[in-house]
Amino acid sequence: MSAYADRLIEAVRRKDTPLCVGLDPFTDRIPALFGDAREDTSAVLKFGASIIEIAQQHAAVLKPQLGLFEQFGEMGYATARLLTEQARGAGMIVLLDAKRGDIGTTAEGYARATLGPKPGFDADCVTVNPYMGLDTLEPFLSVAERASKGVAVLVRTSNPGAGDVQDLQVGGAPVWRRVGEMLSGATQRLKGVSGWSGLMAVAGATYPEEARALREVMPDALFLVPGYGAQGASAADAVAGFVTKPKGLEGGVVSSSRAVLYPQAAQAAKNMSEWRAAIGDAMAAAAAELRAACAR
Numbered sequence: 001m002s003a004y005a006d007r008l009i010e011a012v013r014r015k016d017t018p019l020c021v022g023l024d025p026f027t028d029r030i031p032a033l034f035g036d037a038r039e040d041t042s043a044v045l046k047f048g049a050s051i052i053e054i055a056q057q058h059a060a061v062l063k064p065q066l067g068l069f070e071q072f073g074e075m076g077y078a079t080a081r082l083l084t085e086q087a088r089g090a091g092m093i094v095l096l097d098a099k100r101g102d103i104g105t106t107a108e109g110y111a112r113a114t115l116g117p118k119p120g121f122d123a124d125c126v127t128v129n130p131y132m133g134l135d136t137l138e139p140f141l142s143v144a145e146r147a148s149k150g151v152a153v154l155v156r157t158s159n160p161g162a163g164d165v166q167d168l169q170v171g172g173a174p175v176w177r178r179v180g181e182m183l184s185g186a187t188q189r190l191k192g193v194s195g196w197s198g199l200m201a202v203a204g205a206t207y208p209e210e211a212r213a214l215r216e217v218m219p220d221a222l223f224l225v226p227g228y229g230a231q232g233a234s235a236a237d238a239v240a241g242f243v244t245k246p247k248g249l250e251g252g253v254v255s256s257s258r259a260v261l262y263p264q265a266a267q268a269a270k271n272m273s274e275w276r277a278a279i280g281d282a283m284a285a286a287a288a289e290l291r292a293a294c295a296r
């Protein structure tokens with residue numbers, strides 16, 4: 001099987017947009033058309049399945065947020081697995097947002113659970129937190145190398161408090177830059193023939209200057225860029241860390257969850273076809289806006 005980075009970049013090129021649809025189920029925002037998500041996980045399953053049916057037309061990548069499924073207990077976990085299977089079956093790349101991070105021996109369990117085949121999740125890529133140290137990433141890198149998968153590492157996150165730790169100065173440079181530098185060996189290990197690496201760097205769209213600087217430190221890492229849409233970052237900010245290649249569409253994926261899952265028009269939908277149209281419009285608009293931002 002070809003390397004994860006090559007599959008990802010090829011899929012993004014085919015869709016002609018770096019849009020990654022985030023699947024974040026919020027019980028109070030899933031429309032009643034699907035049932036009551038506060039009481040019944042089948043409403044979450046139906047909602048997620050419909051989102052994937054629409055997302056596969058507009059985006060190459062799906063990012064299920066595992067914590068928001070785990071809040072429903074074992075049924076939530078099973079639902080996330082079923083939706084992962086559905087998305088992969090439909091040809092989408094699944095980037096499981098699990099934000100794992102623990103000592104190496106424990107991380108082996110997390111790596112098998114997320115990237116491993118059944119009974120694991122068999123996701124294409126998983127988000128991990130490197131702030132316990134590089135040894136904690138090793139199990140994920142080993143599985144990724146063996147199974148042509150990816151590992152998305154938090155480097156400069158999108159949240160308001162990202163700078164609390166990540167901006168602290170170490171030897172004249174912020175921590176996030178040091179983390180980016182530390183990841184160079186891992187980046188080389190997951191490199192594909194395209195020259196891109198399946199060691200993805202999470203770089204928040206809300207901090208475009210940092211994303212640009214991180215690109216200099218990590219020239220070969222595909223970026224996973226959250227923060228576009230609901231967190232206020234523009235499409236131009238979201239692609240700040242991308243690089244200019246002939247088609248201008250290279251550098252990673254930009255995720256959007258709430259803005260495409262719960263747009264105002266979808267909340268007002270009276271029936272399923274109105275809801276589908278509203279979601280399709282929101283995803284098409286995000287895909288087009290990001291495509292245009294890449295071309296600039």
Ligand SMILES: O=C(O)c1cc(=O)[nH]c(=O)n1[C@@H]1O[C@H](COP(=O)(O)O)[C@@H](O)[C@H]1O
Pocket residue numbers: 022024065097127156157158159202204226227228229230231255256257258259
């Ligand atoms: O790893 C992530 O996906 C992530 C990293 C980060 O720095 N910031 C961030 O918002 N995320 C995730 O990206 C999604 C953002 O959702 P929206 O703000 O609704 O688009 C959530 O699932 C977050 O958990």
